[in-house]
Amino acid sequence: MRKFIFAVIAGSLFYATTALAAVNVNTATVDQLQTLDGIGSFKAQAIVKDRQANGDYDSLGQLSRVNGIGAKTIESLRSEATVNDESAGADTGS
Template sequence: MSFANASSPTKGELYEGIEITVNVNTASAEELAVMLVGVGAKKAGEIVKYREAHGDFASIQELENVKGIGQATIEKNVERILLH
């Protein structure tokens, strides 16, 4: 069986069935980009910049204050996000 023509799995497919959590108060931008759905390097960097400027996130909803992060992104990741 050859996989040469098989498409690469998406991030969601790659981790399907695995419980993924990430602490947004301690994770690096690289970790956030890999672990959160719909968050790439740029948005992950914005999360880290916001955290450095304002301190730890007190609630998941506070992520909406980060440039590029909206309710839809939070909803996609609500089960992945840890605050402590």
């Protein structure tokens, strides 16, 4: 029984840590980008293509370079995405 309880607690902690980890749009793969709300396959591929052509994003606001990503999408991403390895919500750029 103790092993079961330990496994449940360990699994919960792993899930919570994973859920809180921000997706870095400058290093994320297409698959990782697709985990973000409002970002499907097409937009994820477009982000990677834009990043390769124009360089890293200095702020989440620069995602507006990508066709189909506007202010509403960018605002919704602020809680789960970042342009560096800090936590989500730390990016204050437009």
